[in-house]
Amino acid sequence: MQSANMLLRRIVRSSVLPFAAQHGMKKDSFPLSRALSLSLCLKQDKSCEPSEKLDLDEWKKVMKSGLQEEVSETVSEPKELSSLAAARETLEMWRLAGRAVPENISEEQLKAFMECPSKSAKKKYLKYLHIKELHKKNDRRKMDEKRERRLEAQEQASKTDETKKNSFLCMWSSTMDKAYNWRAAQSMIFGQPLVFDMSYEKEMSVREVTNTVKQIVMSESCNRRSVDPFHIHFCNFKDDSLYHREFVKNYGEAWDKLLITVTDQCYTEIFPKDKLIYLTADSPKVMKTFDHDKIYIVGSMVDKSIKTGVSLARAKRLGLETAALPLEKYLLWSTGAKNLTLDQMMHILLTLKDTADWKKALEFVPKRKYCGFVNKPVKELKKSLDLINTLKLGKGRGEVEKQFARNYPKKYKVK
Amino acid sequence: VQPPEKPLQAEEWNKLREDFQLPEVFEEVMLNSMIRCNSPIDVAKSLLTHLARRNGDIAYNVLLKYLTLCVQQAQVSEIRDVYDIMKGRFKILESGAYNLLIKGLSNSDQWRMALTLLEEVKKVMIPSRKCYESCIKAASRHQEMKLAFELYNEMLAKDVVPTLDVLQSFFDFSRGMKDAELQKELFGILLYLRDNQIYPHRTFMRSIKLWFESLPGGNWRGRLTKIKDSGQCPVCNHQLEDSNLTEEEYSKLSERIIRDVIHGTDTYRKTSPKEFEAFQTFVESRPPFDIVIDGLNVSHIKSRKMQCENLFDAVNYLAKENAQLLVLGRKHMLMNSSNWKTEMMKEMQNKADFFFAENISEDDAFLLYATLRSGKHCRFVTRDFLRDHKACLSDSLTRHLFRKWQRGHQIAFSPSAQGRSINFLPAFRYDCVVQTTGDTWHIPYKDVFEEKYSYQVPRKWLCIQQK
Numbered sequence: 001m002q003s004a005n006m007l008l009r010r011i012v013r014s015s016v017l018p019f020a021a022q023h024g025m026k027k028d029s030f031p032l033s034r035a036l037s038l039s040l041c042l043k044q045d046k047s048c049e050p051s052e053k054l055d056l057d058e059w060k061k062v063m064k065s066g067l068q069e070e071v072s073e074t075v076s077e078p079k080e081l082s083s084l085a086a087a088r089e090t091l092e093m094w095r096l097a098g099r100a101v102p103e104n105i106s107e108e109q110l111k112a113f114m115e116c117p118s119k120s121a122k123k124k125y126l127k128y129l130h131i132k133e134l135h136k137k138n139d140r141r142k143m144d145e146k147r148e149r150r151l152e153a154q155e156q157a158s159k160t161d162e163t164k165k166n167s168f169l170c171m172w173s174s175t176m177d178k179a180y181n182w183r184a185a186q187s188m189i190f191g192q193p194l195v196f197d198m199s200y201e202k203e204m205s206v207r208e209v210t211n212t213v214k215q216i217v218m219s220e221s222c223n224r225r226s227v228d229p230f231h232i233h234f235c236n237f238k239d240d241s242l243y244h245r246e247f248v249k250n251y252g253e254a255w256d257k258l259l260i261t262v263t264d265q266c267y268t269e270i271f272p273k274d275k276l277i278y279l280t281a282d283s284p285k286v287m288k289t290f291d292h293d294k295i296y297i298v299g300s301m302v303d304k305s306i307k308t309g310v311s312l313a314r315a316k317r318l319g320l321e322t323a324a325l326p327l328e329k330y331l332l333w334s335t336g337a338k339n340l341t342l343d344q345m346m347h348i349l350l351t352l353k354d355t356a357d358w359k360k361a362l363e364f365v366p367k368r369k370y371c372g373f374v375n376k377p378v379k380e381l382k383k384s385l386d387l388i389n390t391l392k393l394g395k396g397r398g399e400v401e402k403q404f405a406r407n408y409p410k411k412y413k414v415k
Numbered sequence: 416v417q418p419p420e421k422p423l424q425a426e427e428w429n430k431l432r433e434d435f436q437l438p439e440v441f442e443e444v445m446l447n448s449m450i451r452c453n454s455p456i457d458v459a460k461s462l463l464t465h466l467a468r469r470n471g472d473i474a475y476n477v478l479l480k481y482l483t484l485c486v487q488q489a490q491v492s493e494i495r496d497v498y499d500i501m502k503g504r505f506k507i508l509e510s511g512a513y514n515l516l517i518k519g520l521s522n523s524d525q526w527r528m529a530l531t532l533l534e535e536v537k538k539v540m541i542p543s544r545k546c547y548e549s550c551i552k553a554a555s556r557h558q559e560m561k562l563a564f565e566l567y568n569e570m571l572a573k574d575v576v577p578t579l580d581v582l583q584s585f586f587d588f589s590r591g592m593k594d595a596e597l598q599k600e601l602f603g604i605l606l607y608l609r610d611n612q613i614y615p616h617r618t619f620m621r622s623i624k625l626w627f628e629s630l631p632g633g634n635w636r637g638r639l640t641k642i643k644d645s646g647q648c649p650v651c652n653h654q655l656e657d658s659n660l661t662e663e664e665y666s667k668l669s670e671r672i673i674r675d676v677i678h679g680t681d682t683y684r685k686t687s688p689k690e691f692e693a694f695q696t697f698v699e700s701r702p703p704f705d706i707v708i709d710g711l712n713v714s715h716i717k718s719r720k721m722q723c724e725n726l727f728d729a730v731n732y733l734a735k736e737n738a739q740l741l742v743l744g745r746k747h748m749l750m751n752s753s754n755w756k757t758e759m760m761k762e763m764q765n766k767a768d769f770f771f772a773e774n775i776s777e778d779d780a781f782l783l784y785a786t787l788r789s790g791k792h793c794r795f796v797t798r799d800f801l802r803d804h805k806a807c808l809s810d811s812l813t814r815h816l817f818r819k820w821q822r823g824h825q826i827a828f829s830p831s832a833q834g835r836s837i838n839f840l841p842a843f844r845y846d847c848v849v850q851t852t853g854d855t856w857h858i859p860y861k862d863v864f865e866e867k868y869s870y871q872v873p874r875k876w877l878c879i880q881q882k
Binding site for chain 2: 057058059060062063064086089090093094096097282284316
C-alpha cells in the first residue's frame with residue numbers, strides 16, 4: 001500500500017503540470033498542494049472532480065433559481081415606464097452599483113435632477129443629496145445615543161435622589177429676547193440705517209440665494225444683540241421672490257415679528273442720494289473713517305461663481321458713491337478673496353460704529369487670509385524696512401528691493 | 416490585498432474574510448485586486464459561489480465587478496450568463512453595466528448581440544459614447560460599413576460627440592473598398608472635421624492618406640507639405656481659401672459681438688455707457704484704422720520698468736508703411752510717473768491715435784469694436800486669445816466665425832532674444848481648415864493628439880490630389 005502510494009505520489013507530482021495544461025484551467029485543475037492529499041482520496045477521486053466543477057458554477061444556479069421564483073410571482077409587468085419612473089429605477093441601480101446616490105429621493109428632487117443641464121451637474125447634485133442624507137442619518141444616530149445616555153443618567157440620579165440648591169436666579173432666554181427687541185425697536189426710531197440690497201436674485205443660483213439668506217439671518221441676529229443696533233432695511237425686496245421663501249423657511253413665524261424694515265422700493269427713493277454710500281470690494285475708492293451721518297448699502301450677494309463688478313455696476317448705474325474697506329492698507333494680505341461674507345461685514349461695521357478702531361474691526365476678517373496687522377500704511381513701512389535690511393545684511397540696495405518685491409506679501413515676516 | 420492564485424473552498428474564503436480589516440467590504444476589495452492583477456476567472460467564480468451559498472444572493476456591485484473581470488479576459492460565455500442573470504433579477508440595468516456588456520460582446524464573434532443590447536439601452540436613456548463606439552468598431556471590423564455609418568449618423572443626431580479614434584477606424588477599415596456611397600460618407604467625415612474646425616493628429620492623417628491612395632481607380636496621391644505665406648500649396652499650386660469673411664458673415668459677426676460681448680447683460684460691468692458712447696463717436700470721427708493695438712498688453716511683454724519703451728518700440732515698428740494706428744490705453748498713462756513718461760507719450764501720439772479709457776474699464780471690448788468698425792482689412796495686436804469673449808457668444812456658428820476672423824486678423828507677438836525688439840507673428844492670409852475643391856483635398860494636421868482645443872494653428876498640411 002505504502003509503495004503504491006509513493007508511486008502514485010511521484011506520478012502525480014511529475015505529471016500534474018502537463019495534465020493541467022492539456023485540459024485547461026477551467027475543467028480539471030489539480031492544484032499542486034493537493035497532490036499529497038490525493039493519495040488519501042484516491043477512492044473518492046471521481047467524486048472530488050465533479051464537486052469542484054459544481055463549485056465554480058453553483059452561484060449561477062443559486063441566482064437563477066431565485067429568478068424563477070420571482071418570475072412565477074410577477075405575472076406581467078407594463079414594459080413602458082414613464083420617464084420619471086425610469087429615472088428613479090436608474091438611480092436605484094446606480095445606488096446598488098455603489099455610486100454616491102441617496103436612498104430616498106423626493107419628487108421635487110427628482111425633477112431638479114432631470115432638469116440638470118449636463119452629466120456632471122447630475123452627478124454633483126446626486127452626490128450632494130447623498131452626503132446630506134448621510135449627515136442626517138449620523139445626526140439621528142448621535143441623538144438617539146445621547147437620549148439613551150441621558151435616560152441612563154436620569155435613572156442613576158433618581159436613584160441617588162439629591163436635591164440641588166442653587167443661588168443663581170433662573171434667567172430665561174425669553175427675557176433676554178425681550179431686552180434685545182426693545183433695543184431693536186429703539187434703533188428703528190433713532191438708529192443709523194443700514195441697507196441690504198436684495199436685487200441680486202437673477203445673478204445667483206439657488207444654492208447661493210440660500211447661503212445669502214443664512215448669512216443675513218446671522219447678521220441680523222448679531223445686530224440685534226449689539227449695544228447700539230443699526231436700523232436694517234431690506235430694499236428691492238419683492239414679495240414671493242426666492243429670498244422671501246428662504247426667509248420664511250429660516251425664520252418661520254418669527255419672520256412677521258422681526259423689527260426691521262422690508263420694502264420693495266429702491267433705496268434711492270427712500271433716502272437722499274448724497275447720503276448713500278455703496279460698499280463693494282470692486283470700488284476704487286478706499287474708506288477712511290466710518291461716517292455716522294451716511295447710510296451704507298451692502299449688496300446681498302454670495303459669489304460662489306465669480307461676479308466681479310456686478311455690485312459696482314449697480315452703484316454706477318444709479319450714480320452713487322462707492323467705497324471699499326481698507327483691507328490692503330491695514331492688513332498684510334496673504335491669500336484669499338477680498339469679498340467678505342455678510343455677517344463679517346455686519347460685525348466690522350458694528351465695531352467701527354462703536355469704536356472707531358480699525359484694528360478691532362478688522363479682527364473679523366478670517367485669519368487665514370492675512371498674516372499681520374499694520375497700523376501705518378505699508379508703503380511708509382517699506383522704506384524703513386528696506387533700511388533695516390541693508391544695515392543688517394549689508395547687501396546692495398537693488399537686491400534688497402527685489403527680494404522685498406518678490407516675497408511681499410506672502411512670506412514677509414517682521415523680525 | 417493579494418488575490419489567491421487558485422479557487423478556494425468556502426472555509427478558506429471565510430478565513431481570509433475574518434483576517435481582513437473591514438469584513439463588510441471584503442468582497443469588493445478582493446474583486447478589485449483581482450481585476451488589477453488579472454487573476455484567472457475560476458478564482459472569482461469560487462468567491463461568488465461562496466457568497467451565493469452564504470447569503471443566498473449576490474449584490475449588484477459584486478456582479479458588476481465580476482463582469483469587468485470577464486470583459487477584461489474576454490470570456491464571452493460568462494458575459495452572456497451574467498447578462499441573463501442580471502436581466503432576470505433587475506428591471507433595468509444602468510449605464511455602467513450596459514457599457515461593459517456592449518464592450519465585451521462587441522469584441523467577440525457575438526457582436527450582433529451587442530447591437531440588440533444597444534436597442535435596449537435606447538429605450539431607457541441616450542446611450543453613452545462608449546456604447547456607440549464599441550458597436551461601430553465591431554461593425555467595421557466585420558466589414559459592415561453601411562451599418563457602421565448608420566450608427567455613426569444616429570450618434571451625431573443625438574448630439575453624442577464621436578472621438579477621433581472612431582473616425583480614424585472608419586478610414587482604417589475602408590481601405591481598398593470601392594463603393595460610391597462609402598466614399599461619400601467618408602468625405603462627409605472630412606467635412607465634419609471642417610465644420611467643427613478639428614485638426615487630425617499624425618496617425619489619423621496617415622490613415623486618411625492611406626485610404627485615399629488605396630482607392631482603386633481613383634488615382635489619388637498624397638504629400639506632406641507646408642503652405643507658403645501667400646496661401647499657395649507648393650505641391651499642387653492651388654490657392655487656399657481666403658481667411659476673410661464674406662460681407663454678410665462679417666456684418667453678422669460684428670453685430671453679434673457688439674450685442675453679446677460688449678453690451679452683454681450689463682454694460683456697466685465692463686465700462687459705462689457714457690464712456691462707450693464717447694468711444695463710438697471717437698471711432699466714427701476718425702478715418703478707418705489699419706491696426707488697433709492693445710496698449711497695456713503690449714507694454715507688459717517684458718520687464719515692468721520698460722513699459723513705456725516697449726509700447727514705443729511696438730508703435731514704431733507697426734507705423735512703417737504709413738499705417739493708421741489706434742492705441743488703446745488707460746487714463747493712468749497720462750499721469751507722469753516713472754513707468755509712463757510724458758515726452759515718450761507725446762512722441763507716440765504723433766505716430767498713432769490714442770484713446771484713454773478709465774482705469775477700471777476692460778478695454779477688450781473697445782479693441783473688438785474699433786477693429787470691426789474699421790473694416791475687413793483692419794487687424795488687431797494683442798497676446799490675449801479673447802477666450803472669454805468667444806465664450807460670451809451665444810451660438811456655435813458665430814463662435815466659428817469669430818475663430819476664423821481671429822485667425823485672419825490677430826497679430827500675436829512674442830519677445831525676441833536680442834535687445835528690445837519684438838517678434839510679430841503676422842495674421843494668416845489663408846484659412847486654416849480642411850478644404851476641398853473636388854479633386855484636391857488640403858488637410859492641416861497636428862503632430863500630437865491634444866484633448867482640448869488648442870489655439871495654436873498647425874503649420875503642416877497634407878495635400879491630396881487626384882491625377
